[in-house]
Amino acid sequence: MKTSKNKIQGVVFDILIGVVVLFCLFPFLWMFLTSFKTRVQTIDPSVWIFKPTLENYQAVFQKRDLLLYIKNSAVVVSLTTLTSLFLGTLTAYGLARFNFSRKEDLAYWILSLRMLPPMAVVIPFFLLGRFIGLLDTHILLVIVYLSFNIPFTIWMMRGFIEDIPRELEEAAWVDGCSRFQAIWRIIFPLVAPGLAATAIFCVIQSWNEFALAFFLTSFNARTVPTTVTFFLSVLGVIWGEMAAVGVIATLPVLIFALIVQKYLVRGLTFGAIKS
Amino acid sequence: MRKRKKEHYLFILPSFITLIFIVIFPTIFLWYVSFTNYDLSMGWENKSWIGLRNYKYLFLEDKDFWYSLRISLFFSGFTVVTEFGLGLLIALLFNRRITGKRLWMSFLIIPMVITPSIVSLIWKLMLNTEYGVLNYLLSLLSIGKINWLGYENALWSLILVDIWEWTPFMALILYAGLQALPQEPYEAALVDGASSIQLFRFITLPLMRPIILISILLRAIDSLKMFDIVYGLTQGGPGNATELMSLHIYRLGFRHTNWIGRASANAVILLMIVTLLTTVLLRIMKRESGEEY
Numbered sequence: 001m002k003t004s005k006n007k008i009q010g011v012v013f014d015i016l017i018g019v020v021v022l023f024c025l026f027p028f029l030w031m032f033l034t035s036f037k038t039r040v041q042t043i044d045p046s047v048w049i050f051k052p053t054l055e056n057y058q059a060v061f062q063k064r065d066l067l068l069y070i071k072n073s074a075v076v077v078s079l080t081t082l083t084s085l086f087l088g089t090l091t092a093y094g095l096a097r098f099n100f101s102r103k104e105d106l107a108y109w110i111l112s113l114r115m116l117p118p119m120a121v122v123i124p125f126f127l128l129g130r131f132i133g134l135l136d137t138h139i140l141l142v143i144v145y146l147s148f149n150i151p152f153t154i155w156m157m158r159g160f161i162e163d164i165p166r167e168l169e170e171a172a173w174v175d176g177c178s179r180f181q182a183i184w185r186i187i188f189p190l191v192a193p194g195l196a197a198t199a200i201f202c203v204i205q206s207w208n209e210f211a212l213a214f215f216l217t218s219f220n221a222r223t224v225p226t227t228v229t230f231f232l233s234v235l236g237v238i239w240g241e242m243a244a245v246g247v248i249a250t251l252p253v254l255i256f257a258l259i260v261q262k263y264l265v266r267g268l269t270f271g272a273i274k275s
Numbered sequence: 276m277r278k279r280k281k282e283h284y285l286f287i288l289p290s291f292i293t294l295i296f297i298v299i300f301p302t303i304f305l306w307y308v309s310f311t312n313y314d315l316s317m318g319w320e321n322k323s324w325i326g327l328r329n330y331k332y333l334f335l336e337d338k339d340f341w342y343s344l345r346i347s348l349f350f351s352g353f354t355v356v357t358e359f360g361l362g363l364l365i366a367l368l369f370n371r372r373i374t375g376k377r378l379w380m381s382f383l384i385i386p387m388v389i390t391p392s393i394v395s396l397i398w399k400l401m402l403n404t405e406y407g408v409l410n411y412l413l414s415l416l417s418i419g420k421i422n423w424l425g426y427e428n429a430l431w432s433l434i435l436v437d438i439w440e441w442t443p444f445m446a447l448i449l450y451a452g453l454q455a456l457p458q459e460p461y462e463a464a465l466v467d468g469a470s471s472i473q474l475f476r477f478i479t480l481p482l483m484r485p486i487i488l489i490s491i492l493l494r495a496i497d498s499l500k501m502f503d504i505v506y507g508l509t510q511g512g513p514g515n516a517t518e519l520m521s522l523h524i525y526r527l528g529f530r531h532t533n534w535i536g537r538a539s540a541n542a543v544i545l546l547m548i549v550t551l552l553t554t555v556l557l558r559i560m561k562r563e564s565g566e567e568y
Contacts, residue, residue: 017368021382024443028385030408031397045411087290094286106287108557113298115553117500119521120546123308123528123539124301131319147298150290179282210392210503211521215529225392228507231399242396250389257388261381265451268444272489272560273451 028250035243042239056244064230066245073207073223075138080145081202085195087146088153093183095154096161097169107158111270114151118211121147126215136218144212149202152270156201159271160194161187197263200256207253224249302546309540315533322536329540339515340541343523346430350519351498354437355491361438362445362490369446370453380450383443391440395507398436399424429509429516436504441497445490452486453479485563492556496549520545 034042036052060066095107125144129135164187172182210225217226227249231242260267266274309329313322333340369380386394401409402423410420423432460478469477480487502521505511511522518526524545528538 013368013371014373017373017379020365020368021379023439024382024385027394027397027401027439028389030401031393034400043406045406045408087293090286091290094283098283098286100283104561106291108561110290110294111560112550112553112557113294115496115549115556116298116302117521117542117545117549118502119500119524120305120542120549121298121301123524123535123542124304127308127535128301128304143297146293150294154290204388208388208390208392210390210506214506225390225503228392228396231396232507232510237399239400242400246390246393246396249393253388253390254385257384258381261377261384264384265447269448269489269493272563273448273455273486 031243031246033243034239035247037240037243039238039240042243056240057248059238059241060244060248064227064241064245066224066227066248069222069224069227070248072138072217072221076141076145076213076221076223077203077206079138079142080149080206081199083142084146084149084153084202085199088150088198089157089191089195091150091154092157093161093187095158097166107154110151110154114148114155114270116147118209122212122215125212129216135216136220138221140216141213141221141223144216145206145209148205152205153198153202155270156198156267157191157194159266159274160191160198163194164190194263197260197267200260201263201267204253204256305539305546306543308536309543311536313536313539315528315535325536329537330544332537333540333544337537339518339523339526342515343518343520344544346518347499347520350430350434350437351495354434354441354498355494357434357438358442358445358494359487359491361442363449365442365446366449366453369450380447383446386440386442387444391503392507394436394440395504398432398439399508402432424509424513426513426516429513433505433508433517436508437498437501440504441494444494448486448490449483452483456482485559488559489556489563492552492559496552496556499549499552500545 033048035056036054037047037050038053038055041047041050091110095103121144125140126135129140134140168186168190169182172186173179177185207223208225209223210228213221213223214226214229217223224245227245230245231237257264310324310326311322312325312328313319365383369376373379401407404410404420404422404424407423409423413419413421422428456479460482461474464474464478500521501519502525505517505519505522506525509517511518511526515523520541524538524541526532527541528535
């Protein structure tokens with residue numbers, strides 16, 4: 001009796017998981033479908049099976065110049081990620097391996113910077129950018145994005161470095177390595193997976209960022225998320241093209257996220273929760 | 276000996292100086308602007324120091340400021356509580372033996388990693404009154420058309436989108452917490468004949484407390500600063516139905532009026548609310564990591 005009751009319960013729970021999965025997946029799936037519809041089909045939600053067309057994808061590259069936005073995003077994302085990995089990992093090592101007064105206060109102060117609201121960051125950067133003529137340049141976005149990427153990198157990498165036993169490094173020192181040689185030969189290969197995961201998180205965060213890019217760029221340095229402004233009008237939105245932009249913008253992020261799935265909780269909580 | 280003592284500066288200073296320049300300096304500048312009457316249409320040299328007048332304007336004259344503060348707090352409170360509740364249920368659903376668990380869980384990642392501004396577009400498409408798929412599916416259940424993004428419903432639609440996007444965040448973090456729970460207290464309690472509800476109430480919840488607090492605070496901070504989804508979905512409208520704090524700052528400073536001074540004052544207020552929550556969050560994180568070692 002008891003086992004059959006448990007079985008029924010198990011089936012009910014499985015169905016509930018199916019509902020959750022479907023709920024998470026459906027909006028993305030719907031966007032994917034819409035991106036292959038003709039203009040008439042996009043305004044008929046009863047069309048689920050149809051002959052796919054690529055005209056929306058053609059249109060966003062030819063009419064909307066999506067390639068320029070992708071290029072801008074790629075430049076900004078890669079530069080800000082590389083810079084914060086370099087600066088952040090250096091600091092993470094300093095926090096992981098040295099003891100100095102008020103070390104934890106410093107670490108938590110750095111983390112607090114990660115929480116700044118974009119609207120509080122955007123006003124001074126907009127004004128300063130205007131004064132020195134840096135508005136609408138890649139470099140301004142690269143710099144602003146460091147404000148959340150560096151604290152993030154420091155916190156992630158500190159955890160990864162602390163996971164490596166000190167003794168390994170000390171053995172290398174005894175063998176005559178300098179501190180930097182030991183970092184390069186011992187620490188670096190061991191934290192490589194963590195470094196890669198951290199890099200991917202920086203890429204995702206920077207690729208997805210909207211508010212700062214929206215206010216600090218106007219034409220030349222526009223990034224992919226700002227393309228939503230094409231589709232804000234109430235009337236005459238070309239839903240097919242909108243969906244095509246959406247698919248192109250989100251597919252790379254989804255693939256990246258699946259790669260770092262193992263570290264996801266760690267990344268979402270800045271290393272506070274290690275699973 | 277002296278040299279060794281200072282070696283850590285080499286590692287710490289580059290980031291530290293960068294952060295001072297790109298975060299602290301601009302924040303001080305923001306405070307400064309909030310005490311001036313600067314307006315984008317005037318030259319920088321023409322602005323003047325007006326003390327607390329921008330703050331007085333917001334508190335005493337700007338009804339929309341109070342409205343945006345109220346709905347921001349309501350929006351954050353409501354979404355965070357709902358997401359926590361649903362997230363906990365989902366985490367419990369996953370916290371048993373399931374075939375293909377990793378695959379199923381990977382679907383939970385979709386809502387929170389895809390570009391938020393694109394999320395708002397997807398939902399705009401689905402929520403359209405005339406040809407949105409949501410109203411179509413409801414019509415199959417013979418439920419009439421709902422004007423999702425109209426004045427009455429827009430805030431609730433925004434809440435719906437936020438719940439879709441961030442419930443998986445709660446679920447994944449709480450699941451990680453459940454997985455990390457020690458076995459011994461459960462074994463001991465089972466020997467004493469505890470029911471599963473008692474186990475949950477008296478062992479699981481207390482052990483999960485830090486993780487619950489951290490996840491709730493992280494979400495609360497994030498939703499208070501939210502800009503992208505609202506902008507894409509409603510731009511704060513219709514009227515000011517969904518004008519959360521960030522959107523009000525945007526309207527003051529950039530949209531119709533160019534009152535950067537007033538917008539800065541409002542941004543400072545938002546900054547202070549977020550800082551307050553951040554302080555609580557970091558205190559909890561500090562205490563937890565202290566207990567770990």
